[in-house]
Amino acid sequence: MKRAANLLVVAAILCSTTDTAAQKVSKPNIIFIMTDDHGWQATSAYTDSLIRTPHIDRLATEGALMKQAYVTNALCGPSRAVILTGKYSHLNGFKGNREQFDGSQQTLPRILKKEGYQTAIVGKWHLNSNPTGFDYWNILPGQGNYYNPGFIKMGKDTVYNGYVTDITTDLALDWLKDHQQAPFFLMVHQKAPHRNQMPPLENLDLFNDRTFTFPETFFDDYRGRPALQRQLNKMAGDLEVDHDSKMRCDTCTTRDGIKWARRKYLHEAGRLTPAQQETWHKAYQHEYEAFSRIKTKEELRRWQYQRYMEDYLRCVKSVDDNVGRLLQYLDENGLAENTIVIYTSDQGVFLGEHGLFDKRFMYGEAFRTPMLIRYPRGIAPGQRKDQMVMNLDVAPTLLDFAGVAIPDDMQGASMKPLLAGTAVKNWRDKMYYHYYDKGFGTTAHYGIQTVRYKLIRFYDPVDAWELYDLEKDPKEMKNLYTDPHYAKVVEELKRALKVLQVQYKDTEAIAGMQPPKKGGKKPGVKAKKSKAAGKKG
Ligand code: SGN
Ligand code: CA
Numbered sequence: 001m002k003r004a005a006n007l008l009v010v011a012a013i014l015c016s017t018t019d020t021a022a023q024k025v026s027k028p029n030i031i032f033i034m035t036d037d038h039g040w041q042a043t044s045a046y047t048d049s050l051i052r053t054p055h056i057d058r059l060a061t062e063g064a065l066m067k068q069a070y071v072t073n074a075l076c077g078p079s080r081a082v083i084l085t086g087k088y089s090h091l092n093g094f095k096g097n098r099e100q101f102d103g104s105q106q107t108l109p110r111i112l113k114k115e116g117y118q119t120a121i122v123g124k125w126h127l128n129s130n131p132t133g134f135d136y137w138n139i140l141p142g143q144g145n146y147y148n149p150g151f152i153k154m155g156k157d158t159v160y161n162g163y164v165t166d167i168t169t170d171l172a173l174d175w176l177k178d179h180q181q182a183p184f185f186l187m188v189h190q191k192a193p194h195r196n197q198m199p200p201l202e203n204l205d206l207f208n209d210r211t212f213t214f215p216e217t218f219f220d221d222y223r224g225r226p227a228l229q230r231q232l233n234k235m236a237g238d239l240e241v242d243h244d245s246k247m248r249c250d251t252c253t254t255r256d257g258i259k260w261a262r263r264k265y266l267h268e269a270g271r272l273t274p275a276q277q278e279t280w281h282k283a284y285q286h287e288y289e290a291f292s293r294i295k296t297k298e299e300l301r302r303w304q305y306q307r308y309m310e311d312y313l314r315c316v317k318s319v320d321d322n323v324g325r326l327l328q329y330l331d332e333n334g335l336a337e338n339t340i341v342i343y344t345s346d347q348g349v350f351l352g353e354h355g356l357f358d359k360r361f362m363y364g365e366a367f368r369t370p371m372l373i374r375y376p377r378g379i380a381p382g383q384r385k386d387q388m389v390m391n392l393d394v395a396p397t398l399l400d401f402a403g404v405a406i407p408d409d410m411q412g413a414s415m416k417p418l419l420a421g422t423a424v425k426n427w428r429d430k431m432y433y434h435y436y437d438k439g440f441g442t443t444a445h446y447g448i449q450t451v452r453y454k455l456i457r458f459y460d461p462v463d464a465w466e467l468y469d470l471e472k473d474p475k476e477m478k479n480l481y482t483d484p485h486y487a488k489v490v491e492e493l494k495r496a497l498k499v500l501q502v503q504y505k506d507t508e509a510i511a512g513m514q515p516p517k518k519g520g521k522k523p524g525v526k527a528k529k530s531k532a533a534g535k536k537g
Contacts, residue, residue: 027117027183027402028375029339031172031326032394034083034187035319036076036124036194037359038345040069040370042316050212050351051313055324056372059343063374064383064419070449071391073435074347074359074366077101077126079391080189084108086395086410089434090506094127096437101127106407108395109133112185115404120175123168123189130155138171140164144191146198147271161273163200165192165315169322173329180333183402188326192315195358196243196268199314201276204283206317212309212352217475220354224479225466227458232441233350233358235308236301240265244357245307246284247291257297305352312351340375340401342394353475360442362433362456363476367449375401379419387427388449389415411504432500434509446509448497455481455493459513467493 040046045057045065059065071079073089081094084107089095093102109119110133118135125131125139138153149164150157151171160167172188199206218235222228232238241247241258242265249262272280281288287307294300323343330336348366350356359366371389373379378401392412399406400414417424434446438460447456454468454476467481467490480486501509 026338027115028377029183029335030112030117030185030398030402031330031339031341032083032185032187032398033190033323033326033341033343034080035190035192035345037347037349038193038316038319038370039349039351039365040345040368041348041351041365042193042313043370045372046370050309051316053316053320053323055320055327056343056370058327059323059341059372059374060382060384062376062381063341063372063379064385066371066373066385066387066389066415068386068388069344069369069371069390070367070388070431070433071347071369072433074361074433075435075437076124076194076346077128078435078437079346080125080127082391083394086392086407086412088392088411088432088504088506089436090504090508091409091411097126097439098437099128101129103127103129103132106409107133108398109185109187111399111404111407112402115402116182117402118179118182118184119186120172120179120184121187121189122171122175123187124191124194125189136175139189140191143194145268145271146191146196147268147276148273149191149271163318165190165200165318165322169325172326176329180335185398190319190322192319193312196265197308197311197315198246198268199311200318201279201283203314203317204280206314207310208286210310212306214305215351215353217353217477218305218355220477222354226464227443227445227462227466228354228361230441230443230462231356231360233356233360235305235352235355235357236297238440239304239308239357241291241300241304243268245291245304246287246311248281248284248288251288251292257300308357309351337376340373340378340398342371342373342398344371344391344394345369346391358440360435360437360440362435362445362447362449362454364474367433373415373419375419378416380421383419385418387418387424388429388431388451389418390431430496430500432497432504432506434506444513446497446501446506446513448493448500450493450496453489453493455490455497457497457513465490 042050043056044052045060072082075097077097078089078094081092081101085092113119113133120136121131121134122138124144131137138151141150141152146164148161150159168190240261242249243261252260294303330339347359348369349359350365353365393415396406396410396412397415400416430448430450432448436444443458443462444460445456445458452471454470456466458464465481466479467486468476469480
């Protein structure tokens with residue numbers, strides 16, 4: 001009942017845009033907040049089993065929650081390039097993290113700028129070339145650092161004292177304070193909670209009393225899934241006790257099965273000032289002691305999982321608090337009504353599911369991402385949307401809300417009709433995914449997901465197919481590809497996959513991605529050398 005009333009309110013708002021008076025209403029402002037590796041499992045608007053994120057959740061209470069939001073290629077740079085262009089990686093040219101984004105192509109900020117928007121980006125960029133289409137940019141080089149981070153401000157190296165999530169928000173607020181006249185488009189890209197999850201000092205005591213339950217699939221044996229078997233993001237064995245679990249190297253031991261990354265961790269921890277280091281070590285002292293008591297590999301694996309979750313969620317808490325700061329600013333300055341706020345992550349992440357950390361795979365934890373959208377003038381509050389949406393849809397959606405024509409070559413669809421409560425016919429009922437990067441032992445793959453099934457083809461270096469019945473096996477543990485009962489399903493999905501590859505013009509995939517020949521040159525992502533901004537990492 002309340003929902004119907006809400007929809008009526010929005011319908012009235014939308015209809016009124018034909019009135020001359022309403023036409024004078026300015027174009028919406030846009031704040032696009034994106035974090036790095038923030039899983040929907042750690043966003044309480046989706047599930048509150050891990051953490052409460054009240055500020056992020058507010059966007060859903062006051063706007064819409066996209067329950068089924070996905071990315072086209074679950075990796076940082078590629079996802080960012082898709083959001084900027086509204087095109088798949090094979091068309092925007094940025095397939096893996098080592099590519100260099102071609103900023104001369106058509107992008108969302110370039111179009112909005114031409115339409116009179118003031119445009120800015122602060123925080124993580126990770127596209128290995130300078131941002132284009134922004135009046136103001138102040139970005140982290142590569143992955144950036146958590147403490148006392150360097151930024152590249154319009155091409156100039158600048159170091160800020162403090163914690164990266166707070167600083168990125170400060171920079172966003174500083175810019176906002178000077179740009180309230182014309183419509184603005186501001187991208188706030190947080191580094192957190194990306195690896196190596198260094199929490200802010202004030203959160204170091206959070207979750208000390210919690211024991212996190214292992215996800216059901218934590219002890220996955222990877223049977224029948226060779227690509228999973230060979231990857232190197234396993235919580236058991238691939239987490240580094242200093243870099244990830246924050247142990248001091250004076251406790252370094254060469255015990256079997258323990259991985260250290262001394263240089264990497266010193267590089268990060270060494271950025272803290274002596275005063276910050278004192279607080280840091282004091283807070284972790286009980287962990288240093290706990291680590292020294294660990295005797296077996298099994299104990300180590302269990303302890304490292306707890307350590308991972310604590311620091312990850314401490315970073316998420318800070319992200320949420322900083323979303324709160326941005327929303328408060330909008331409230332206090334009368335900007336909330338006419339500003340579209342999107343919150344999303346560059347992709348999802350494994351938090352122990354399948355025994356993993358990191359992302360990359362087309363499995364649900366990495367492929368799916370949180371997405372919440374608030375726009376009081378055009379989106380009724382409290383909506384929970386079931387349609388499959390993708391990061392591919394962000395650019396067309398924002399252009400649509402801004403009243404700008406969506407270029408024909410953008411491959412996503414505008415979510416505006418879904419959000420505005422207009423009847424929508426022919427919304428996508430299947431999604432196409434293509435991941436290329438081979439970092440950390442992963443295998444390039446593409447696939448299709450429908451409401452019921454997921455079919456994945458791994459092609460380099462592993463050559464294998466996987467099929468999941470998501471209704472019967474939502475956790476994706478049983479590969480049914482060779483099960484004769486599913487032969488017809490496989491056949492139909494392969495046909496549908498081809499149709500999507502043609503629709504999205506993935507010509508390489510249509511031609512057939514070939515597994516590497518023994519001794520031959522492997523297909524895959526070519527690294528390009530660049531001295532441009534954002535290159536490191
Ligand atoms: C770094 C991380 C990896 C991560 C990649 C890509 N290792 O290499 O865990 O997968 O970035 O992440 S770290 O030890 O350097 O932190 S992405 O989000 O930028 O694509
Ligand atoms: Ca990421």
